[in-house]
Amino acid sequence: MAVFTEVTETQANDLMQALNLGQLTALRGIEGGIENTNYFATTDQGEYVLTLFERLTQAQLPFYLHLMKHLAGRGIPVPDPAANRDGDILHTVSGKPAAVVNKLAGKSQLAPQAVHCAAVGDMLARMHLAGSDYNRSQPNLRGLPWWNETVPVVLPYLDEAQAALLRSELAYQNHVAASSAYAALPRGPVHADLFRDNVMFDGEQLTGFFDFYFAGVDTWLFDLCVCLNDWCIDLPMGVHDSERAQAMLQAYQQVRPLSAAERELLPALARAGALRFWISRLWDYHLPREASMLKPHDPTHFERVLRGRIAQPIHL
Ligand SMILES: Nc1ncnc2c1ncn2[C@@H]1O[C@H](COP(=O)(O)OP(=O)(O)OP(=O)(O)O)[C@@H](O)[C@H]1O
Ligand SMILES: N[C@@H](CCO)C(=O)O
Incomplete structure (x- = not known):
């Protein structure tokens, strides 16, 4: 179970609007993962992952989020944090630091060759x-x-x-x-x-x-x-x-x-x-x-x- 903090559809929709990612059509908590609260959020524009950080602080997160943005901008397939009108990629939901990234296609290969x-x-x-x-x-x-x-x-x-x-x-x-x-x-x-x-x-x-x-x-x-x-x-x-x-x-x-x-x-x-x-x-x-x-x-x-x-x- 990896929903430690509940997020309502209204809260998720408000954030998607602020990020210009469209109208929320579905919100589903992600099982698996032990550190953070993760939801799949679908809008009329695409599929995203909403993460509420349960352990990392507002001060530590910019290094990770901007690194992902930097790598995504150079063509490395990593989740790209979405920015609001002011260019911010670190948000707050239910009092927790939060980010929205694009959902990656595919699944884990647990028996690699x-x-x-x-x-x-x-x-x-x-x-x-x-x-x-x-x-x-x-x-x-x-x-x-x-x-x-x-x-x-x-x-x-x-x-x-x-x-x-x-x-x-x-x-x-x-x-x-x-x-x-x-x-x-x-x-x-x-x-x-x-x-x-x-x-x-x-x-x-x-x-x-x-x-x-x-x-x-x-x-x-x-x-x-x-x-x-x-x-x-x-x-x-x-x-x-x-x-x-x-x-x-x-x-x-x-x-x-x-x-x-x-x-x-x-x-x-x-x-x-x-x-x-x-x-x-x-x-x-x-x-x-x-x-x-x-x-x-x-x-x-x-x-x-x-x-x-x-x-x-x-x-x-
Ligand atoms: N950007 C993404 N695209 C697609 N699926 C994702 C994405 N981010 C997370 N997931 C899914 O959510 C699950 C949990 O995410 P993650 O592993 O980051 O959880 P966590 O609790 O933050 O970390 P940990 O793996 O350390 O427990 C992943 O196994 C994966 O299935
Ligand atoms: N990948 C780590 C867990 C997360 O850091 C391990 O297998 O011990």
Whole structure:
């Protein structure tokens, strides 16, 4: 259930009018999603998604919404926030920050093959390039400083072997982040959470990336590694699938070849991508937010992925 705040048809229609998107003909709450209230809003002009932000604040949202607008303006298929007469894209509904975006066609591809991984690699590289002249900045709020802060909080919940792995991997990632190769990595706005459920496909055709609310400025390689760790993994076993990974890497590189520093640090950042979600899943699992509707994902999945990345480093 993902309607935490009820919106009436009158409220939705008023907003659609203010955005010049036509007369509301249907409003339907979207199930699925755990962070925000989402509605599909149909008007006589098209289909839209109305989101009320339950966690992010008015101050944090402009970075995400303007990033989406910037990317959409450069031809990347991402939801494009609608502006009112004054050019504002962040609105207020029922006292909550709100936005209206176009509804993407297609559906999630939850059992991807090489062709889907290639499409994601290709569009990811295009998105990185398109974002490189975006002029707002916000760090990845789930980056290294957050890992350093959160690991001590989750350590008491782990057995000895897990705690040893988490401590040593965190130390390793701090060491990597201090290296000259890391400083040489190209960076810019990244999605940082581009899992299978945040991409739309129509058959083999990629129709959109969405859910940009973990985006931030980070290394492009980290973003690619987050994708490799979800799209190119056999989910039940957490095992790397090299056919799908090569398809993604090749397609990415056809648009933007990896630099020498990126090739060198691919194994390390694949580990970082696994560590990031192991930590956040441990945190969500053991320290659920008050009144949260969140059904925590299994943290041990990313422990397995991390162990796999250490035992069998990924290479081009
Ligand atoms: N622009 C869009 N076009 C089409 N469908 C969308 C769009 N935005 C959201 N959806 C649909 O709504 C569902 C919930 O959206 P989303 O995943 O962003 O929820 P959330 O609660 O904000 O985030 P989370 O995935 O972190 O729980 C998606 O799975 C998707 O089916
Ligand atoms: N994609 C994340 C959840 C949202 O950040 C995960 O699978 O842990």
